[in-house]
Amino acid sequence: MRLLLAFAVLGCGRDQRTPKAPGADCALVAETLTSFELGNYASLEERAPKVDAWRARCEAEELTKVEGQCVIDARTTDELRMCGKPLMFAPYVPTKEGEPIAGLPPACSDYLVTLEKYARCRGLPPETRQSIATTVATMRKNWSGLSGPMPQAVTDACVQGHDAVAQAMVSFNCF
Secondary structure: OHHHHHHHHHHHOOOOOOOOOOEOOHHHHHHHHHHHHHOOOOOHHHHHHHHHHHHHHHHHHOOEHHHHHHHHHOOOHHHHHOOOOOOOOOOOOOOOOOOOOOOOOHHHHHHHHHHHHHOOOOOOOHHHHHHHHHHHHHHHHHHHOOOOOOOHHHHHHHHHHHHHHHHHHHHOOOO
């Protein structure tokens, strides 16, 4: 009985913190980030110090297995930016309703703002307004993570979308 009591008392003093989640494969994360930074054809001598630096950063940031896998699976800078701890690029920062999105053609920011106004139109049924608002919020989130130059076709599509929504707003007296 005394032995059982001793084990119970000793067990109470044990560290009761939540165990850490499994860590990322920092060696593979480092290789991936080095490839983003230098490209796949850099020499081993050129890659080695970069790989060491990225591995150290990965370990210092204590990336979880899921965060590390996101980095490893990323194929574009936009995908890498969407990871929980992107390390290399600034993280995705959502924009607020009515704000232009940096890096997005102005016509596309105008299109989003017009859609946001349309989602508040009293001439539309409430379910339709909610559906539009949800879609626009998703578009804003996805578009906020984009970077780099956009093809002219993107601007053209945004202009066409803006014009179509503007016409719909007129027909529903949404101004």
